Amino acid sequence: MKVKKNEAEKIKKLLKKEEIYDGKRRPQRVKNYILFPITDPKKAQNLGFEVVDVELPMRPERQIYKNLESFLKEKFTNEELSYLRRYDIIGDIAVIQIPPEIEHREKEIVEGLRRVYPFLKVVAKKGFHTGAFRIRRYSIIWGEKRLTTIHKENGIKIKVDLSRVFFNPRMKGERYRLAQTVKDGEKIFLMFAGVLPYALVIARYKNVDITTVELNEEAVKLGLENLKLNKDKLKGRIHLIKGNVFEVGPKLETFDRVISPTPKGVNALRLALEKAEEWVHYYDFVHENEIRKFKEKIYRECRELGKKCEIKVRKVSDYKPHVFKVCADIKLY
Ligand SMILES: C[S@@+](CC[C@H](N)C(=O)[O-])C[C@H]1O[C@@H](n2cnc3c(N)ncnc32)[C@H](O)[C@@H]1O
Numbered sequence: 001m002k003v004k005k006n007e008a009e010k011i012k013k014l015l016k017k018e019e020i021y022d023g024k025r026r027p028q029r030v031k032n033y034i035l036f037p038i039t040d041p042k043k044a045q046n047l048g049f050e051v052v053d054v055e056l057p058m059r060p061e062r063q064i065y066k067n068l069e070s071f072l073k074e075k076f077t078n079e080e081l082s083y084l085r086r087y088d089i090i091g092d093i094a095v096i097q098i099p100p101e102i103e104h105r106e107k108e109i110v111e112g113l114r115r116v117y118p119f120l121k122v123v124a125k126k127g128f129h130t131g132a133f134r135i136r137r138y139s140i141i142w143g144e145k146r147l148t149t150i151h152k153e154n155g156i157k158i159k160v161d162l163s164r165v166f167f168n169p170r171m172k173g174e175r176y177r178l179a180q181t182v183k184d185g186e187k188i189f190l191m192f193a194g195v196l197p198y199a200l201v202i203a204r205y206k207n208v209d210i211t212t213v214e215l216n217e218e219a220v221k222l223g224l225e226n227l228k229l230n231k232d233k234l235k236g237r238i239h240l241i242k243g244n245v246f247e248v249g250p251k252l253e254t255f256d257r258v259i260s261p262t263p264k265g266v267n268a269l270r271l272a273l274e275k276a277e278e279w280v281h282y283y284d285f286v287h288e289n290e291i292r293k294f295k296e297k298i299y300r301e302c303r304e305l306g307k308k309c310e311i312k313v314r315k316v317s318d319y320k321p322h323v324f325k326v327c328a329d330i331k332l333y
Contacts, residue, residue, distance in 0.1 A: 001036045002050045008034040011049075020044060020180075022173065025056040039173055040180045055315070071112045080105060087113070088169050090160065091149030092121040095138070110142045122146060124162070133216040134166040134263045150229070154179070154201045157229045164218040166194050171261075174316055174327065175201040178281060181329075182206045182257065184235075189213075189255040189275050191245045191268055196223040196238065198259060203236030211255070213241045213248050249275060257281070273301055273330070280330040286313075288322050298328055308333040 003011045008027075015021035015036060025037030037056040038044050044051050069081055085097040094113045098106055110123050121144050127137030138147055147162040153172045160167040175198050182188065184207040190199050193212035203210060214220050220242040227238060241248050249271045258276040260268050261283050272280045286294045295311050302309040310331045315324040 001038050001041075001044050002030075002033050002052050003036060005029070005032050005034055008036070012036060014047075015044075018043065018047065019176065022056075028054075028056055039177045043180060067116045068109075068112050071116055072108065075108055076102075076105065084109075089117055089120075090162065090167065090169050091151040092119055093147065093149050093162070094120050094123045095126045095162070096123065097126055106141060114142075122149075129166070129264065132263065132266075133219070135164065136162065136166075138162055153197070154204065156200045156204050156233060157226070158195060158197050158200065159222050159225050159229060160195055161218065161222065165216060165222060166219070166263075167197065170317055171197070178202060178259065179205040181279075182208060184208065186256040187211075189249075189252065189258045191249065191258065191260045191272065192263055192266075193223065193240070194219050194261070196226050196240075198261060199223075199238045200226060200230055200234070203234040203238050204230070206236055208236040210236060210238045211241065211252065212238060213243055213245045215242070215244050217242060246271065269298065270301055270305075273298075273305055273307065273332070276330075276332055278332055280328070280332065282328045282330060283316070284326060284328070285319050285323055286326050288324060291326070294326070294328070298330060302330075302332070 012021065015038060020038045020040040020043050022037035022039045027037060028035045035052065035054055035056060041051045068087065069084065072081065080102050083099045083102045085099065087094055087096040094117060096109065098109060113123055114120055122140060123142040124138040124140045124147065129136050149160060151158045151160060151169060153169065154176050178198065179202045182202050186208045188202065188208055188210045190210055190212040193199060193214040196212060199210045199212050202208060214223065220240060223240055245268060252275065254275055254277050256277055257279040258272045259281045260272045262268050264285055269282055272282050284294065291313055295313055298311050299309065312329045313326050316327050317325045319325050
């Protein structure tokens with residue numbers, strides 16, 4: 001969003017209040033204007049602001065550790081601080097990575113986290129996602145011996161068991177963005193639904209029908225619990241199917257919109273395009289030099305299906321150096 005420099009501070013506050021300020025990106029100054037990163041261009045336009053099509057840079061990861069870092073500043077050297085990795089707070093569990101260079105400082109890091117987030121009950125170190133269900137390995141380094149918790153996000157409660165299901169709290173902004181894009185009355189197909197974070201956030205804001213498919217039985221069980229936990233808050237309806245997307249999907253009718261938070265290494269593009277009438281939001285992991293190739297692949301698949309499309313690929317988060325998790329927003333004709 002393009003705003004005059006002398007009005008920038010006031011407008012930034014308003015954007016935060018309206019929950020459309022994209023804190024993951026950096027604003028940019030252009031002459032007497034500031035470009036603010038936003039999550040919902042339509043809403044900004046409705047508020048009377050000028051929206052320009054510019055991709056603002058992601059904030060460096062380190063920015064996100066500000067709270068913990070300021071606490072550790074006095075005790076840690078700059079070099080030690082530079083090894084701190086991004087952490088997540090999921091309900092009352094802190095999830096961190098501690099590189100070998102600062103493993104000997106683990107106790108102080110845990111103490112720092114507990115000071116900054118006094119409500120914590122568990123601190124766990126995270127390993128990598130494994131297998132088709134994309135479950136991470138964790139080791140608990142402080143607190144209660146559990147990885148179950150209730151996380152709050154976008155006004156809903158999400159029960160998770162990190163030892164049994166996939167959950168990524170960093171997609172909060174992305175879920176909000178999709179919920180704002182969806183219109184009342186839509187029929188939506190959510191593939192790879194997990195414990196239902198996308199479905200719940202969308203159904204909280206919009207009166208829609210969402211069909212979800214998930215293969216991991218534990219995630220389906222938690223999804224059902226999450227429906228109960230949030231039933232008074234939902235405008236829309238969510239239908240759960242336990243099964244394999246590639247077996248269940250082809251038997252379903254078509255939908256206004258298909259959302260695919262695709263597990264890494266899986267290709268569900270064709271199915272997503274087949275099942276959608278108007279919109280597809282397809283997540284994938286792409287090297288920054290291969291975004292054009294990724295787009296071409298989507299155009300090609302659309303052509304093969306006899307559909308025309310417009311595609312916008314957005315970087316959603318860093319995955320590893322030069323590789324991003326991206327979302328292709330595909331409008332079909
Ligand atoms: C990247 S996670 C996304 C989960 C959820 N949408 C979220 O954002 O928290 C992918 C999910 O797909 C599920 N999954 C993997 N292969 C599947 C398949 N063939 N059919 C249905 N679900 C599958 C996994 O169990 C996992 O919950």
